[in-house]
Amino acid sequence: MSLDFRRTTLAGALAMVAASCTGSATLPGTLTDVADAATIAPDGTSDASTPGSDCGHEGDPFAEVTLRERVAFLSSNALSGRSPGSSGDLSARASIESRFRCLGLTPGGDDGSYAQAFVDDAGHATANLIGVLPGSDPLVASDIVVVGAHHDHLGIVRGSVHPGANDNASGVTTLLAIAQAISSVATRPRRTIAFVAFGAEESGLEGSKHYAANAPRALPMDRVVYMVNLDMVGSYGVERTVYALGSFPGTPARALLEAHAAEHATIHVSLGEPGDESDHVPFCSVGIPHLFLWTPGGSCYHAACDTADRLDYGPMAEIGHLVTDVTRDLASSTSDLASVRRSRQFTCTGGR
Ligand SMILES: [Zn+2]
Numbered sequence: 001m002s003l004d005f006r007r008t009t010l011a012g013a014l015a016m017v018a019a020s021c022t023g024s025a026t027l028p029g030t031l032t033d034v035a036d037a038a039t040i041a042p043d044g045t046s047d048a049s050t051p052g053s054d055c056g057h058e059g060d061p062f063a064e065v066t067l068r069e070r071v072a073f074l075s076s077n078a079l080s081g082r083s084p085g086s087s088g089d090l091s092a093r094a095s096i097e098s099r100f101r102c103l104g105l106t107p108g109g110d111d112g113s114y115a116q117a118f119v120d121d122a123g124h125a126t127a128n129l130i131g132v133l134p135g136s137d138p139l140v141a142s143d144i145v146v147v148g149a150h151h152d153h154l155g156i157v158r159g160s161v162h163p164g165a166n167d168n169a170s171g172v173t174t175l176l177a178i179a180q181a182i183s184s185v186a187t188r189p190r191r192t193i194a195f196v197a198f199g200a201e202e203s204g205l206e207g208s209k210h211y212a213a214n215a216p217r218a219l220p221m222d223r224v225v226y227m228v229n230l231d232m233v234g235s236y237g238v239e240r241t242v243y244a245l246g247s248f249p250g251t252p253a254r255a256l257l258e259a260h261a262a263e264h265a266t267i268h269v270s271l272g273e274p275g276d277e278s279d280h281v282p283f284c285s286v287g288i289p290h291l292f293l294w295t296p297g298g299s300c301y302h303a304a305c306d307t308a309d310r311l312d313y314g315p316m317a318e319i320g321h322l323v324t325d326v327t328r329d330l331a332s333s334t335s336d337l338a339s340v341r342r343s344r345q346f347t348c349t350g351g352r
Contacts, residue, residue, distance in 0.1 A: 061176075061320070062321055063317075064313040066177070067317060067320075068313050071173050071311060074151075074164075075153075075164055075169045075307060075308045076163070077163070080155060081155040081157075081161050081163055083153065083155025083156070084125075084152050085125055085126055088155070089152060089199070092152075092172075093129060093151065093199075096129045096176070097114045099179075103131065103176075103180055105131030105133060105183060105195065106134060107131070107132070108218065108219060114129045116211065118199070118200075118206070118207065118210040118214075120203060121204070122203065124200075127199055128196055128210065130219070132194050132195070133183050133193045134188070135191040136190055139190075140190050143191040143192065144192045144193070144225065145191055145225060145330055146193075146219075146283065147227075147228045148196040148197070148198055148227065149168055149172045149175040149198070149231065149279075150168050150197070150198040150202070150207065150208075150279055151199060152200055152201055152207070153167060157304075161304065162302065162304055163306055163308070165306050166232050166235045166297055166306050166311055167232050167301065170232060170234030170316060171231050171233055173316075174233050175195055175197065181324045182327065182331075189331030189332045191331040192219075194219050196211065205281060207279070208280075209282045211282070212282035212285070221286060223338075224283065224341075225289075225337035225338055225340070226289055226330055227290040227291070228323060228326070228327055229278055229291070230293050231293070231294055233294065235296060235298055236267065236295045237312045238297065239296050241270050242293060242315070243270050243293070243295070244261075245292040246292045247271045247272075248289060251344070252337065257269070260325040260326055264322045266318055267315050267319065274290075274347050276348065278292060278294070287341060287346065288346075289340070289344070290346075295315075295319075
């Protein structure tokens with residue numbers, strides 16, 4: 001969550017709802033409708049050398065022990081708060097790339113890699129990481145659902161490490177679990193899903209703005225039909241609520257959320273619109289509907305006490321399950337999502 005995020009009470013909640021990596025290393029060429037084969041190449045190799053991201057944990061993607069271990073790695077003192085350009089940033093990115101590779105996702109970044117490099121406003125070299133699951137239906141495989149979470153945090157502030165466990169190791173960890181859950185099923189979704197870990201969010205959505213302005217050729221922004229953003233999903237206990245924002249009335253995602261939330265009765269989901277200041281904004285700004293999952297951070301928001309031991313892993317797993325269900329159904333929806341995008345006007349910032 002970026003620095004100018006405004007914490008307000010949810011004024012516009014519209015409804016309250018009581019609410020194993022076998023990823024194919026051989027990816028069919030269904031991206032060819034939109035892909036430049038030279039930049040999107042199958043990559044099934046593995047790299048077990050990166051701490052916290054080996055090719056183990058191929059069982060339940062939402063096992064609490066796995067979620068806890070990934071958050072603990074990303075928010076460890078060794079990574080020093082993952083500020084852009086730091087050695088912790090490099091380690092975090094290496095672990096995400098390694099995991100994308102383990103899952104058999106297709107590299108969506110520069111020159112056949114997972115990384116889309118950029119330099120932030122302060123001059124630090126960093127990158128977005130992009131792993132792609134090609135759609136299975138040639139009729140709609142050129143439609144893209146982006147699932148995103150930012151991987152950076154504040155680094156060392158006034159001498160103390162700000163670990164960023166909730167903000168946003170929780171979102172990255174949940175994104176990786178969702179990617180595993182969806183890619184490990186033999187029947188791939190009809191539409192293409194791009195899993196994107198954004199850099200430099202905290203300094204002003206720099207990574208997602210860079211992505212929106214420089215989308216990979218294989219993943220053009222005018223083909224993105226939905227953006228799902230996970231930013232701070234580990235602090236459910238603060239309000240015993242997860243907010244699902246931007247879930248606009250009348251969109252397929254709204255209906256899917258309402259249906260699936262009822263299946264996850266242990267968590268309370270508040271639907272509202274639209275939610276601002278996170279990585280969905282550059283997408284919404286060009287007319288892409290979004291879904292923003294967020295749990296309020298409480299007193300440890302942007303503080304040194306945002307540590308792995310404080311997170312609520314059970315609800316985080318349920319949120320991941322819920323988003324998996326919604327994303328998978330969106331990506332295989334028989335609704336004309338491209339037409340929905342074109343026909344509606346979306347408000348990008350404001351109430352919650
Ligand atoms: Zn933040």
